[in-house]
Amino acid sequence: MALRTVFTETFGIRHPIALAPMGGSAGGALAAAVSNGGGLGLIGGGRGDREWLDREVALATAATDRPWGIGFLTWAVDAEVIAWALEKRPSALMLSFGDPMPFASRVRDAGVPLIVQVTDLDEAKRALDAGADLIVAQGGEAGGHGKGQATLPFVPVVVDLAGPTPVLAAGGIADGRGVAAALVLGAVGALVGTRFQASPEALVSPETAKAILDASGADTDRNRIVDIAREAGWPAEYTARTVRDSFLAEWHDREDEPEAARRAYRAAVDSGAIASQPVWAGQAADLITAIEPAADLVDRLAAEAEQALSRAGRD
Numbered sequence: 001m002a003l004r005t006v007f008t009e010t011f012g013i014r015h016p017i018a019l020a021p022m023g024g025s026a027g028g029a030l031a032a033a034v035s036n037g038g039g040l041g042l043i044g045g046g047r048g049d050r051e052w053l054d055r056e057v058a059l060a061t062a063a064t065d066r067p068w069g070i071g072f073l074t075w076a077v078d079a080e081v082i083a084w085a086l087e088k089r090p091s092a093l094m095l096s097f098g099d100p101m102p103f104a105s106r107v108r109d110a111g112v113p114l115i116v117q118v119t120d121l122d123e124a125k126r127a128l129d130a131g132a133d134l135i136v137a138q139g140g141e142a143g144g145h146g147k148g149q150a151t152l153p154f155v156p157v158v159v160d161l162a163g164p165t166p167v168l169a170a171g172g173i174a175d176g177r178g179v180a181a182a183l184v185l186g187a188v189g190a191l192v193g194t195r196f197q198a199s200p201e202a203l204v205s206p207e208t209a210k211a212i213l214d215a216s217g218a219d220t221d222r223n224r225i226v227d228i229a230r231e232a233g234w235p236a237e238y239t240a241r242t243v244r245d246s247f248l249a250e251w252h253d254r255e256d257e258p259e260a261a262r263r264a265y266r267a268a269v270d271s272g273a274i275a276s277q278p279v280w281a282g283q284a285a286d287l288i289t290a291i292e293p294a295a296d297l298v299d300r301l302a303a304e305a306e307q308a309l310s311r312a313g314r315d
Contacts, residue, residue: 176304
């Protein structure tokens, strides 16, 4: 059976799978590969570095004629960045972590579907008030930034709240069974991040890819100290899930020592004890055992989801 949902119909894609717009790793090549595989590829626009985005958007448009989009950190961008991105004619624009209201009307006026990622019910209500066309309900199992509520109970609550507004599930989804579970919870598809970092198109180092393959979900940790030590500027309510390293082993739960943490972090990076960038990874890391081309991953996850739903229907 083909997994046709409001999401696939809206964007004219084959599979209800979207690439999480991961800053630093979801570039144009990865977004294009996911789109070519039948999903929706989203470039990780992060804080809106235009030089970087110019390059990555050019890569995406040269590599695919399928729908693709751009995602931004809502708290870190401004109206000029959003207007500039809309000129690139993406198929969707996604906002995560912050109030989408200042940018929503500009996106809607451009005729571009607005995707808003939410991590709690207050954010979900705010996304609906902003007129989001699609909501991503992200559970705490996700790699990178977010909050603590688990995906399994969070997604259906957002689905019920959103009413006719469709919802994608995110957080801890790394195989087709997770995609199938998202659909059973009432979502119209899944937003997948960490799994796509383990693909040759991702903008991650071989060391980072190996760390993800070697990690288990129990090796990941949600914390604030990594952002404090890096002086990353993230709002305090969003913690980061990363693979534990020697710095985290010593400094976890020591947010009240910011200056000492920064010195220790710089020293650890300078000595080579830790990498200069954290390894962002979710709790589904156990399911990631190989580097696979992103387009193949989309097809495989969709096929696995169909099989899982078929088995469930027979039982």
